Amino acid sequence: MCTCTCTVGVEVLISRGAGGTRDPAGSRTLPRVTTPEAPAGPTAARPQAMGPGLADDERPAPPSARRLTAEVWIVLGLSLLSSGVYAVIKIVDRLTAGPPLGSQSATLNPSVSPRPWLDLTYQMRSIVFALVPVALALYLLSEPGRSAVRRIGLELSRPWRDLGRGVALAAAIGVPGLAFYAVGRALGITVQVQASGLHAHWWTVPVLVLAALQNALLEEVIAVGYLSERLRQLRWRGPGIVVTSALLRGSYHLYQGWGPFFGNVVMGVVFAEYYRRTRRVMPLVVAHTLMDVVAFVGYALVPAEWRAALGLS
Helix, strand or coil: CHHHHHHHHHHHHHHHCCCCCECCCCCCECCCCCCCCCCCCCCCCCCCCCCCCCCHHHCCCCCCHHHHHHHHHHHHHCCHHHHHHHHHHHHHHHHHCCCCHHHCEEECCECCCCCHHHHHHHHHHHHHHHCHHHHHHHHHHCECCECHHHHCCCCCCCHHHHHHHHHHHHHHHHHHHHHHHHHHHHHCCECEEECCECCCCCCHHHHHHHHHHHHHHHHHHHHHHHHHHHHHHCCCCHHHHHHHHHHHHHHCCHHHEHHHHHHHHHHHHHHHHHHHHHCCCHHHHHHHHHHHHHHHHHHHHCCHHHHHHCCCC
16 A cells, blocks of 8 residues: 555656655655756757857968969959050050051950941940959959958948049049140150040940940959959058059050050059058049040040041041
8 A cells, every 4th residue: 555655656756847745645755856967968059150150260271372472463364464465565566666656546445347236246245254354353352251342342332422532533533644645645655546436326325334334343343452452461561552553554554655554553553542541442433434434435426527626536
C-alpha cells in the first residue's frame, strides 16, 4: 500500500516539474527531482560574426601594393591610357606630316555610315562599350558592405547641390578652355577641331548628349575618382595624385594640339583638387557633361556659314 502511494507521488512530482510536493496520503514530502542542464558544447550558440556576414578572421586581406599597381595599369590600359598613347603617336604624325599644325583638323563624333539607321547603330555601340571600363573601375572599387558609387560620390544624394557646383565648375573651366583653344589657333599650335561630324538626323542631338555624358563618366570616374582612390591606397601624396590625374587628362587630348593639351591639364588640376577636397565626383560629371553638350550640340546647330566666320570650320 505504501509502495503504490510513493510511486504515484513520484509520477506526480515528475509531471509537475522541479518543485517538491506531498504524497497523496499527506504523510511526508517527496524529494525534489531535477534534471541536469545540458553541458555547453559544439551546439551552443556561437557569437555573432562582426561585419556583413564575415567574422574578423574571415575577412579577405587588403590587396598588396603590387596587385593594386597592376590593377591600375590594366584599367588605364583598357581606357584612357590607350587613348593617351594614341594621341601621342597622332601628334608626332601631325608634326612630321609636312603641313603646319594649324592647317590640320580633327573631327569629333564622326559619322560612320551614310545610311542613317546604321550610323545610329554604330554610334550607340560606341557609347555603350566605352562605358565598360567605368563599370570595371566601379566594380574593383566596391568592397563588402561598401558601395563604390558612394565611395567616390557618384550617387544622387545631393542633386541640387551637385548641379549648382557642376554649373559653376563648367563656367569656371569652359571660358578659359575656349581661351586656350583660341590662343593655340592664333599661334598655329592647335588643330581646327570640328566638334561634331554627324549628319543632321532626328537622333543627332540625343546621340551627342549621350556622347557628352559618356565622355564625362569615362574621364571623371577613371581619371579622377578611381585613380585618386587607388593612388591614395598606394600612399601617394595629394599633389602627386593631382598632377598625375591632370597629365593623364592632358595626354589623351594631345592629338588636338598644344592648346587643348595645356587647357585640359589645367582642367585636370582643378577637377582632381576638387575631388581631393570633397571626395565627390558627381559635380565633375555634371560640369564635363555640360561643357561637352554645349560644344557638341552647339557646333551641330550653328549654321555652317557662321562657323566659317568664327573660324570653327
